Each structure stands twice: as C-alpha cells, then as structure tokens.
Amino acid sequence: MQLPNFYEHYCPAKIIAGQRSLSNLPFEMGRFGTKRALVVIEEDIYKTGFINLLEQAFTDSELNIGQVFSRKNTRVTLGGAREIADLFRRSDCDCLIALGGGEAMDAVKSAAILIGANSGELPSEERFSMTLPKIFAVPAAYAPGYPVTNLVELFDEGKKKSRYFFSDDLIARLVVLDPRLTLKTSASNRVAYAMDALARSVEAIMEPEVNPIVLIYARAAIGLVVKNLESALEEGKRERQADQALANASLYAGIAFSHASRGLIAATAQGLNCITGMQTGIASSILLPHGFEMFSEKYGSQIGEAAGAFTSKRLSATESGVAAVRASLEALQGVSPLPKRLHEAGIIESELERVAEAVRETPFYCESFFNSQDVAVLLEKAF
Amino acid sequence: MLELTRFEKTMISARKFPVWRRMETKAKRVYLAMALRTFGAAFEAVTASSKECENELSQWEEGRRFALGVEPSGPYITLEKKGRKIRMIGTGLKEPVLSIVFKNLDSAMMVYTTYMGVVQATAENRAVIRGDNGKAMEVIRVLEIIMTYLLPGFILRKNFRTAPTLSAPQYLVMLRIYVSLVPSLVKTFF
Numbered sequence: 001m002q003l004p005n006f007y008e009h010y011c012p013a014k015i016i017a018g019q020r021s022l023s024n025l026p027f028e029m030g031r032f033g034t035k036r037a038l039v040v041i042e043e044d045i046y047k048t049g050f051i052n053l054l055e056q057a058f059t060d061s062e063l064n065i066g067q068v069f070s071r072k073n074t075r076v077t078l079g080g081a082r083e084i085a086d087l088f089r090r091s092d093c094d095c096l097i098a099l100g101g102g103e104a105m106d107a108v109k110s111a112a113i114l115i116g117a118n119s120g121e122l123p124s125e126e127r128f129s130m131t132l133p134k135i136f137a138v139p140a141a142y143a144p145g146y147p148v149t150n151l152v153e154l155f156d157e158g159k160k161k162s163r164y165f166f167s168d169d170l171i172a173r174l175v176v177l178d179p180r181l182t183l184k185t186s187a188s189n190r191v192a193y194a195m196d197a198l199a200r201s202v203e204a205i206m207e208p209e210v211n212p213i214v215l216i217y218a219r220a221a222i223g224l225v226v227k228n229l230e231s232a233l234e235e236g237k238r239e240r241q242a243d244q245a246l247a248n249a250s251l252y253a254g255i256a257f258s259h260a261s262r263g264l265i266a267a268t269a270q271g272l273n274c275i276t277g278m279q280t281g282i283a284s285s286i287l288l289p290h291g292f293e294m295f296s297e298k299y300g301s302q303i304g305e306a307a308g309a310f311t312s313k314r315l316s317a318t319e320s321g322v323a324a325v326r327a328s329l330e331a332l333q334g335v336s337p338l339p340k341r342l343h344e345a346g347i348i349e350s351e352l353e354r355v356a357e358a359v360r361e362t363p364f365y366c367e368s369f370f371n372s373q374d375v376a377v378l379l380e381k382a383f
Numbered sequence: 384m385l386e387l388t389r390f391e392k393t394m395i396s397a398r399k400f401p402v403w404r405r406m407e408t409k410a411k412r413v414y415l416a417m418a419l420r421t422f423g424a425a426f427e428a429v430t431a432s433s434k435e436c437e438n439e440l441s442q443w444e445e446g447r448r449f450a451l452g453v454e455p456s457g458p459y460i461t462l463e464k465k466g467r468k469i470r471m472i473g474t475g476l477k478e479p480v481l482s483i484v485f486k487n488l489d490s491a492m493m494v495y496t497t498y499m500g501v502v503q504a505t506a507e508n509r510a511v512i513r514g515d516n517g518k519a520m521e522v523i524r525v526l527e528i529i530m531t532y533l534l535p536g537f538i539l540r541k542n543f544r545t546a547p548t549l550s551a552p553q554y555l556v557m558l559r560i561y562v563s564l565v566p567s568l569v570k571t572f573f
Contacts, residue, residue: 023489052398059404
C-alpha cells in the first residue's frame with residue numbers, strides 16, 4: 001500500500017489471549033494500579049458459571065471483586081447505567097470489568113461515563129473530555145470490536161432515543177480472550193460473529209483513509225476467518241483452536257474498523273438491528289457481498305492488497321484481486337447456515353424505508369463516504 | 384455446539400463456593416511449594432553431576448543469588464552459585480539479585496505439572512523477570528538442562544521444540560543424579 005502522508009492510530013488495549021489467560025487478569029489489573037473491580041455480567045453468561053472462573057482468578061491473587069452486577073440481556077439504558085454507577089460508588093470499586101458480549105461492554109462504558117461525570121448526568125456533547133475509571137473486557141461472545149472502540153450506544157429513556165458517545169477512555173485497557181469462555185457460542189452465532197468480523201475488516205480496508213496498521217489487523221482478521229470458519233462450524237467436533245481463532249479475528253476486526261468507525265455495511269446492519277432487532281452479525285453476513293460489489297470498483301486496488309488474506313486452499317479461491325475476494329465471499333456464504341437475503345430473515349419490504357432512516361442516525365453513517373441513496377440500493381439488493 | 388469437558392464443567396460448578404475457591408488456591412500453593420523445593424534439590428543434584436551445567440556455571444559470577452516463585456505472595460525459593468554448583472539457600476525471597484516469578488498460580492501450575500516447558504512459559508510472558516535479562520536467560524538455560532535430566536522422554540518431546548536426546552554417558556549421569564537427588568530432597572524437605 002501507499003503510505004499516507006499523515007496518519008494516527010490509537011489502540012491502548014493490551015490483548016491477553018490463550019489458555020488460562022483469565023488467570024492473568026488480576027496481575028495485569030494490578031499493573032494498572034487498580035485493586036477492586038465491579039464486574040458487569042450478562043444474565044445468560046452468569047448462568048453458565050463463568051463468573052466462578054473469574055472469582056477463582058481473584059482468589060488466587062491479592063486483588064478482589066467488589067461487586068458483581070448481573071444484568072438482563074436488554075438494550076443498555078440510562079437508568080440501567082445509573083444503577084451500575086451507583087453500585088460502583090457504594091462498593092468502593094476503582095475499575096470496571098465487562099464479562100459477556102457487546103451489551104455488557106456498552107453497560108460498562110455507559111456507567112464509566114456517569115462515574116466520570118460525577119453528577120450522574122450524561123455529558124451534553126457526544127465527544128467529551130473527562131477522566132473515566134479503567135475498563136477491562138472479558139468477552140464471552142466474540143463481540144466484534146466492542147472492547148476496542150471508543151464508542152458507546154446508550155438509550156436515553158427521557159429523550160426516547162439512542163445516544164452515542166465517543167472517548168478514548170472508553171477503550172478497554174485490557175482484553176482477555178480465554179478459550180473456555182467462548183465455547184458455548186452456538187454454531188449460528190459463531191458464523192454471525194465471524195461474518196460481522198469479515199464485514200468490518202473489508203470495510204476498514206475500503207475506508208479512503210486506510211493506514212498500514214489498519215491493513216495489518218484487517219488482513220489478520222480476514223485470514224483467520226477464512227481459514228477457520230468451516231472448522232468452527234463442525235457440530236460436536238471440539239475445534240477449540242478454530243473457535244479461539246474466530247474470537248481473535250473479531251477483536252482484530254474491531255481494532256481495524258475502530259480507526260474510522262464508518263462504513264455502509266456497518267451502518268446498515270446497525271439500522272436493521274435498531275428497527276427490526278436483527279442480529280448485526282446476520283445482517284452483516286447478508287449485506288457483505290452486495291456492499292462489497294457496490295464499492296469494489298471504487299476501492300478495487302485497496303481490496304486487491306488484502307486479497308492474499310482471502311485465498312485459502314480449503315476454499316480454493318485461486319483468482320487474484322477483487323475476483324479472489326468475490327470468490328471467497330461466495331464460498332463463505334456457501335458454507336454459512338445463515339440466511340442469504342433479508343426476506344429470508346423475516347424482514348418485510350415495508351420496513352426498509354424505516355431502516356434507511358435509522359441508518360442515518362447511526363454513528364457509522366458518513367455522508368462524505370456514502371449517502372442515503374447507497375443505503376437504499378444496498379437494502380434493495382440484499383432484500 | 385462446542386462443549387467444555389466434564390472435568391471443566393465440574394470445576395466451574397465447584398468454584399461457585401468460596402470455600403472451594405480458597406481450598407483450591409491453598410492446594411495450588413502447597414503443590415507449588417513442594418515442586419519448587421524439589422526443583423531446588425534438583426538444582427543441587429544436577430549442577431553437581433552434569434558437565435553441561437558446569438560449563439554454563441563457569442560463566443556465572445560467584446555468589447549469584449536468584450529466586451524462583453509465583454506472584455503475588457509466593458511460594459518462592461532462593462538459590463545461590465557456590466563454587467561449581469548451585470545451592471538452595473531456602474524458601475522465600477532472600478535478597479536475590481534476580482528473580483523469575485510466574486504471574487499467577489495457574490501459569491506456575493502449567494510449568495510445574497510439566498504441561499508446559501519453562502522456555503515456552505517465559506516466551507509467552509507467563510513469568511516476570513526482575514533483574515538482569517541476560518542473567519535470567521542463563522538461569523533458564525540451566526533450568527532446561529535440569530529438565531532434560533529429570534523428566535522422561537515423552538514429556539521432553541512435548542515440552543521442547545527440539546527434544547534433547549541423551550547419549551549413553553549422559554544416561555549414566557542421569558542415574559547418578561537420581562541417586563544423589565534423594566539426599567538433596569531429604570535435606571530440602573526435613
């Protein structure tokens with residue numbers, strides 16, 4: 001690639017991945033000068049007993065868990081975030097741990113903003129400047145990029161709308177990927193997360209202001225997904241390595257995408273999620289081939305550079321450049337058990353207009369990169 | 384769906400109880416304390432008999448004191464170079480100039496149950512080195528030699544990238560080490 005005249009890339013997250021990595025969390029927390037953590041966990045993850053693994057890691061160390069907050073798997077609201085912030089103050093904690101998927105992470109980020117604000121009120125500006133408590137993430141789903149983005153979505157019940165906030169302090173300082181925690185992910189969810197990671201990586205590469213670091217992470221994510229998706233799908237087969245590879249791919253895709261955090265597929269998937277409740281991973285999987293076709297002409301040379309990551313003996317995509325990517329995407333879609341069209345996923349045509357409107361409200365929408373006409377075309381093609 | 388093993392599931396459920404968690408921590412500490420003492424004895428026995436160790440130690444300054452252990456609160460052992468061999472000073476940290484400590488009990492357990500080699504563990508940053516890095520590497524090299532003489536071949540093949548093969552004279556040294564390990568162990572534990 002051509003080196004840009006100027007670029008900056010910030011990702012302070014330390015990644016600890018692999019066997020027994022959860023046991024390292026207290027030691028690393030200590031290095032950040034924190035001693036007492038408030039753990040926010042999703043209810044269904046709590047039921048799996050994974051919290052016991054975290055508690056054992058703390059029992060082995062000299063640090064401790066101040067309080068565990070188990071929350072329902074619902075959208076993060078201002079009221080919910082206040083509850084966590086109050087508990088944080090009452091239990092005298094000095095850092096937050098998110099154990100679970102994207103919602104646990106959003107809950108922790110939202111609470112961190114309220115703790116930082118001290119007043120219990122959200123800042124009036126989307127981009128604010130204040131010191132927040134340290135955040136540590138232990139994804140128990142692949143959670144594409146949530147721990148490593150400087151963004152949080154929060155539903156304000158008073159204003160009856162979603163609000164988005166940005167701050168570099170919202171990026172987790174530590175991300176722990178322990179293979180034991182992602183094993184219970186179902187096959188369909190695994191594909192959804194992997195396709196989401198793929199979509200984010202492709203969009204990160206197609207970004208006009210792409211930099212070499214983004215390219216490195218995106219290529220790594222694509223390579224891992226292409227190589228491991230099939231193995232991770234085999235029901236009953238204990239392919240832990242493939243599972244862990246996809247978890248890592250999701251994280252890398254998040255790091256690549258968080259550089260600019262904008263993209264047609266990401267914004268449209270988010271819009272579909274807001275209006276229809278469709279999982280963003282499934283939406284990304286459906287939208288990716290169509291979105292890629294729309295932009296491949298414009299950003300063909302950039303995609304060509306990442307084509308090497310797509311080629312895999314398993315999928316026998318031997319063509320080069322854009323054609324190789326197209327062939328790989330088709331092959332991946334072929335093995336994926338997810339729906340291929342929006343109508344197959346239960347979306348009705350009359351909803352598309354509302355979705356298109358919602359896309360404009362998402363933080364991934366960028367008028368200078370694509371417009372509402374592009375969104376409408378993408379939705380129509382994917383329907 | 385991918386699944387946890389039955390053992391993993393049982394362990395996760397058992398850890399729900401604080402009493403179990405404390406017991407598990409205690410058990411790990413007791414095991415590691417014993418393993419470290421055994422290693423201390425092995426240091427004495429192997430460095431007294433092995434030619435390779437003698438070569439390595441010839442570069443060391445007299446009285447180099449180093450510790451092996453686990454963060455945050457032990458167990459630890461401290462050892463010292465004395466003459467042509469290494470002597471165990473005792474348990475705990477006794478003013479070492481260099482220490483190689485595992486970041487947590489689980490990482491230490493992986494090494495001291497021979498699930499993973501010490502070189503791999505340090506390469507994976509599972510241990511922290513405090514002191515001179517070059518000297519730490521020298522200690523790790525000696526540790527590798529000790530492992531070579533102490534552990535059976537199938538474990539070495541699992542833990543070493545290129546498993547060492549012993550010659551006939553080295554097997555005789557190995558026998559001598561096992562014999563001399565007994566008094567060292569008695570001295571260390573009693």
